[in-house]
Amino acid sequence: MLPNPNASVFGRVDLAIPEISSRLVVRHNYSRTQNTPFERSATSGSFPLSSAASATRTTKQTSALQLFTQMSASAFNEFQVGHTASPSVGIPYTLSPVIQASVVRTATVSAGPPGGGMASLGRSTEVGDQLIWQIRPTHTLGLGARIEFFRYNLSGYRNRLGQWAFSSLDSLGRGLASSFILARDFGNSEAPAAGAEPSAYVNDEWRVDDRLTLTFGLRADGLRFSRHPEYNPEVDSILHRRTSDYPSFRPQWSPRFGFAWTPNSDELVIRGGVGLFVGRPPMGWLLNPIRSTGASIKTLTCNAGNAPPFTPYPAPQPTTCTNGVAFKGGPVTLVDRNLNMAQSIRTSLAVERPLPWNATGSIEGLYTRVRSDFVFSNLNLRGPEGVDAHGRVLYGTFDGAGGAKATPVTSSFSEVTELHNQSGGYSWSVTAQLRRPWTDRLEMQASYTYSRVRDVQSVVNGSVGNPLDSWANARPLSGRWDDQTTGISAFEIPHRVVLSATYVARWRHRTTDISLYYVGESGAAFTYGDSTAVAGKPGDLNADGTAADDPIYVPRNAMDPAEIVFTGSDSARQASDFERFIRDTSCLRRQRGRILTRNSCRAPWVNTSNLSVRQSLPALGGHAASLQVDLFNVLNLLDRSWGLLDVPNAWILQYAGRTQTGAPQPVFRFNSTNTHSIQNAESGYQLQISLRYSF
Numbered sequence: 110m111l112p113n114p115n116a117s118v119f120g121r122v123d124l125a126i127p128e129i130s131s132r133l134v135v136r137h138n139y140s141r142t143q144n145t146p147f148e149r150s151a152t153s154g155s156f157p158l159s160s161a162a163s164a165t166r167t168t169k170q171t172s173a174l175q176l177f178t179q180m181s182a183s184a185f186n187e188f189q190v191g192h193t194a195s196p197s198v199g200i201p202y203t204l205s206p207v208i209q210a211s212v213v214r215t216a217t218v219s220a221g222p223p224g225g226g227m228a229s230l231g232r233s234t235e236v237g238d239q240l241i242w243q244i245r246p247t248h249t250l251g252l253g254a255r256i257e258f259f260r261y262n263l264s265g266y267r268n269r270l271g272q273w274a275f276s277s278l279d280s281l282g283r284g285l286a287s288s289f290i291l292a293r294d295f296g297n298s299e300a301p302a303a304g305a306e307p308s309a310y311v312n313d314e315w316r317v318d319d320r321l322t323l324t325f326g327l328r329a330d331g332l333r334f335s336r337h338p339e340y341n342p343e344v345d346s347i348l349h350r351r352t353s354d355y356p357s358f359r360p361q362w363s364p365r366f367g368f369a370w371t372p373n374s375d376e377l378v379i380r381g382g383v384g385l386f387v388g389r390p391p392m393g394w395l396l397n398p399i400r401s402t403g404a405s406i407k408t409l410t411c412n413a414g415n416a417p418p419f420t421p422y423p424a425p426q427p428t429t430c431t432n433g434v435a436f437k438g439g440p441v442t443l444v445d446r447n448l449n450m451a452q453s454i455r456t457s458l459a460v461e462r463p464l465p466w467n468a469t470g471s472i473e474g475l476y477t478r479v480r481s482d483f484v485f486s487n488l489n490l491r492g493p494e495g496v497d498a499h500g501r502v503l504y505g506t507f508d509g510a511g512g513a514k515a516t517p518v519t520s521s522f523s524e525v526t527e528l529h530n531q532s533g534g535y536s537w538s539v540t541a542q543l544r545r546p547w548t549d550r551l552e553m554q555a556s557y558t559y560s561r562v563r564d565v566q567s568v569v570n571g572s573v574g575n576p577l578d579s580w581a582n583a584r585p586l587s588g589r590w591d592d593q594t595t596g597i598s599a600f601e602i603p604h605r606v607v608l609s610a611t612y613v614a615r616w617r618h619r620t621t622d623i624s625l626y627y628v629g630e631s632g633a634a635f636t637y638g639d640s641t642a643v644a645g646k647p648g649d650l651n652a653d654g655t656a657a658d659d660p661i662y663v664p665r666n667a668m669d670p671a672e673i674v675f676t677g678s679d680s681a682r683q684a685s686d687f688e689r690f691i692r693d694t695s696c697l698r699r700q701r702g703r704i705l706t707r708n709s710c711r712a713p714w715v716n717t718s719n720l721s722v723r724q725s726l727p728a729l730g731g732h733a734a735s736l737q738v739d740l741f742n743v744l745n746l747l748d749r750s751w752g753l754l755d756v757p758n759a760w761i762l763q764y765a766g767r768t769q770t771g772a773p774q775p776v777f778r779f780n781s782t783n784t785h786s787i788q789n790a791e792s793g794y795q796l797q798i799s800l801r802y803s804f
Contacts, residue, residue, distance in 0.1 A: 115142040131178040141168045156212070158220040160203040167197040183243040191235045198228040199265065204423050206271035210281045218278075227265030231392065234258045251312035261392045262301035266406050267575060268292040271426040273419055284419035289411040291426050293436060296405030297339070302396040304334035306389075320372065326365040330387045332450060333358040334395075341402045344441055347519050348488065352402040354446040356395075361387050361452060381458035388451035391483065394528055397442035397576050406439035408523045438522040442576050443488065445529035449481045468545040479534035484566050485580035486590070489525035490653055491516040493589060497650075498772060499662045499704055501587040505652030507773065511766030513649035526576040533595045534564035550613045558605040567599035567708070581655035585636040587704040590653070597634055597708035605630040622723040625743075632712025632755075636705055637661040637697070639762035639777060648764025650775060660705040661762060663697050674776045676765045686781035690761075713755040718743040732804040739797040746794040754791040758783055 121136040147162035173191035180186055201222030208220045237255030244250055272290040275281040310328040317323060340353040365384030371377060400406070411417060411430035420426065429435050459473035494516055495503045505515035518525070538560035546552040566583035584596075606629040614621040640648030640656035650659040664672035667688035675683040691697045696710035720743045726734040744752030761784065762777040 111145045111147060113142070113144050116140065129178065130180070131176055134173075134175040134177070136173050136175075138171045139169070141166070143167075156216065156218045158218065160205065160220045161207075161222060162202045163222045163226070164200040164202075165197060166200060167195070169193070169195040185241045186238065188238045189235070190237075192233070193235075194230070194232045196228065196230045199226045201226045204270065205421060206273055206423060206426065207268075208273050208275070208281070208421070210275040210278050212278060221270070223267075227263065229261070229263045229393075231261045232259070247316045249314040251310070251314070253312075254307075254309040256305055256307040258305050259392065260301050260303040261396055262299055263393075263396055263400060264299045266292055266294070266298060268408070269294075270423040273416075281419075286411075286416040286419050287413045289409075289416045289427065289430075291409045291428070292406055292439065293409075293428075294405060295407050295436070295439075296402070298400045298405040300399050301336065302334065302392060302399055303336050304332065307331050307333070320370060322369045324365070324367040324382070326367075326384070328363040328365070328387070329360045330363065330450060331358055331360045332356060332390055336399065338399045339402050339404070341404045341441075343438065343521065344403050344525075347521060348441075348525065350443055350488075352398065352441065352443065355398065355444060356446060356448040359449075361450060363387055363452070377460070377462040379458075379460050381456070383454070383456040385480065386453055386455055388453075390450050394483065394576065394579075395444065397526075397528070398444045401440040401442040401576075403438040403441040403522045403525075407436040408439050409434070409436045410523075437520070440577070441522045441525045443525070443527040445527065447530075448528065449530055451482050452480045453482075454478045454480055464543075466545065468543060470544075471542045473540045473542075474537070475540075476537045477535060479532055479564070481530045481532060482534060482564070483528060483568070484531040484593075485568070485576055485583060486527045486529065487525070487577065487580050487654070488527050489517045489519065489522065490590060491518050494652070498774065499587075501651050501659075501662070501704060502589055503652050504590075505649075505654070507652065507767055509769070511764075511776070513652040513654075515649075515652050515654035517654075524577045526580055528576065531565050531593055533593055534598075535595075536560065536562040536598075536601075550615070551610070553610045554608070556607045558602075558607075560601065560603060560605070562598035562601035563595040564598040564600075565593050565595055569599050577655075578657075581657040585638065585658050585660045585705075585707050587651065587660055596706070599634050599708055601634050601708070603631045618727075619725045621725075622721075624721045626717075626719045626721075628715075628717040630715050630717075632715055634708035634711050635757065635759050636708055637710055637761045638759055639775070640760075640764050648775075650764070656764070660707065661697075662704045663691060663700050663702065665702045667691060674768055674774060676776045676778060683779045683781075687762075687779045690779075690781065690784060710757070712757050715754060716744055716752055718752065729802065730804075732802060734800070734802045737799045737801065739799070740794065741797070742791070742794040745792065752792070752794070753787045754789055755785055755787055756789060757785045 117138070117140040119136070119138045121134065124133040124135075126133060143164055143166045145162060145164040147157070147159075149156060171191065171193045173189060176188045178186045178188075199222075203222065204226070205221045207223055209217050210219075211217050235255060235257045237253065239251065239253035242250045242252070268290050269292050273286045274288040275285070276287045280287070308328065308330045310326060312324065312326040315323045315325070334355055337355040338352050340351060344350060344352050363385040365382065367380070367382030367384075369378065369380040372379065409428065409430070411427075411434065415430040415432045415434065417427035417429070417431055455475070455477045457473060457475045459471060461469065461471035464470045490504055493502045493504060494506065497503060505513055507513055538558055540556060540558040542554070542556040544552070544554045568579050568583045586592075606627075608625075608627040610625045612623045614623070638657070638659055639661045640650055640659040648656045648659070662673070667673055668684050673684070673687070674680075675687075677683065691701070694710070696705070700706065700709065720740040721737065723735055723737040726736055728734065740746065742752045762779055764775060765778050766776045767773045768776060
């Protein structure tokens with residue numbers, strides 16, 4: 110059992126101030142959650158002990174004050190000030206090094222917390238004011254400005270308690286490690302990212318006549334940092350880049366235009382618009398250059414034959430390898446000094462009109478083109494070293510045991526990544542919607558959306574403090590890393606159906622509200638990978654230093670050893686099972702004889718169904734009360750085989766080495782019982798009961 114408690118408290122006070130035609134609102138929100146992700150899978154190849162678990166406790170407090178003032182019959186003003194603090198703390202179940210030991214060829218047992226306990230603290234204070242002024246009956250002018258002061262810092266780092274790997278349990282018992290990694294803070298790794306984000310806008314709504322309304326707007330956003338990363342001359346001398354470079358302040362202008370038109374009568378409405386839109390900056394990503402200059406967090410790496418004697422205690426971990434090697438430069442994170450906030454051009458056009466039988470229909474098209482987005486690059490990866498038999502570009506070499514070794518630009522630092530902008534990517538969608546009130550008690554709505562999304566990288570794992578992980582997980586590919594070609598986005602949902610119905614039963618003194626909500630949508634896009642890490646022998650088919658980005662090669666015939674090789678006494682059965690799996694999986698079947706295209710596979714259709722029933726209760730002390738029952742995943746309650754979330758196992762092949770004769774090629778294992786899973790919380794129905802009292 111994993112206890113994951115959460116609590117939330119919200120309070121608000123409204124105070125009327127008629128002397129100045131104002132209303133003051135003071136509110137505060139407090140929430141606290143704790144999440145303990147820990148699970149064991151019989152087929153994953155890894156067995157974590159309980160000491161490998163850790164919890165993340167996040168607390169968020171937001172206080173705000175708003176003053177609404179009716180300055181005159183034609184002018185309205187809103188002033189607001191707010192403060193938010195959001196600390197998040199990693200709580201390891203035990204303070205010890207990470208220990209991994211191979212039990213059999215493809216299985217490992219692990220102990221100790223992987224993260225070692227990390228914590229973050231984000232604080233921001235916002236001050237803003239907006240004025241709405243009706244200049245004349247046909248013009249309404251809006252003016253606004255805000256500034257947000259922020260401060261964000263991170264404490265802790267990966268491998269701070271040490272990480273040991275052993276080739277067997279016998280080696281663990283004798284204290285003979287195959288590798289040892291330890292990180293230490295030699296500088297100011299907990300330095301915060303601090304600064305301000307000012308913005309201002311002007312908006313004019315012009316009512317040309319009773320049928321046409323035009324809206325013009327202009328917004329400016331900027332980002333100014335009060336603290337920059339420290340300068341590391343060693344990075345400059347080797348990579349010719351200054352770690353002290355940081356984005357400078359420059360306003361980004363965002364003009365907008367919109368319209369609403371009823372050309373002939375009140376029955377038909379055409380609306381649309383076009384404009385530039387700026388997104389909020391990723392503070393976690395912009396913190397990395399401050400804390401990772403290569404001189405603050407340094408790493409000690411000892412390989413087989415050079416690993417020191419094992420000690421399980423976190424404090425006296427060894428600080429040198431047996432060959433005298435000591436700590437070397439740690440991770441380096443650079444950022445383009447001309448970095449812009451994410452910005453895109455977006456345009457929309459919609460038509461809405463009444464239909465027969467008291468229904469209303471609409472259709473809307475939306476198109477977005479990326480003007481500037483964020484992308485991670487690995488600057489320590491030297492150019493391609495060659496191409497394998499399947500056309501996969503290689504960035505390193507392989508040893509006799511099949512272990513991959515990337516060819517770095519420099520070995521002085523453990524990693525070198527850069528955050529910069531790119532302008533590739535677009536999306537478009539078309540949505541059709543139908544609404545009909547059957548009676549004054551029953552209303553139903555249905556919609557269908559078809560969409561397409563293309564991007565250069567899909568950062569689904571935006572790991573704060575580990576930018577190399579964000580780079581590795583952002584884009585599976587078999588070509589060159591400097592190829593910025595767009596591909597299918599991991600965020601694409603081609604088909605989406607939404608159905609909803611609301612019914613209100615009115616009794617003499619009570620009401621009952623019943624709401625049913627259903628969403629059916631395409632499953633997530635993904636790429637089958639073939640580089641699942643094995644203890645002491647990580648898979649990395651293109652030798653670029655990570656096993657997270659290698660798409661599978663689909664053999665023309667899995668029974669042919671010239672196409673794919675399996676290991677183990679049951680290798681023939683594995684080949685037969687994999688051939689059957691290819692035939693039964695459409696994205697693999699249609700790509701035989703080549704490496705999978707990025708995100709060309711898709712999880713099964715996802716069904717989400719929720720039911721809510723709210724019953725009003727007799728007034729308590731003259732105040733309203735209600736009882737509400739929410740049922741999530743109604744389909745699963747009706748039939749336990751419905752409403753299941755089927756999650757494919759993207760790491761379908763497990764890398765086990767390379768052949769020793771002929772032209773070297775990868776050797777794999779395939780487990781036909783580990784191709785997908787429905788063992789998740791979303792597959793079961795859940796019930797929530799709440800009592801509300803208003804006073």
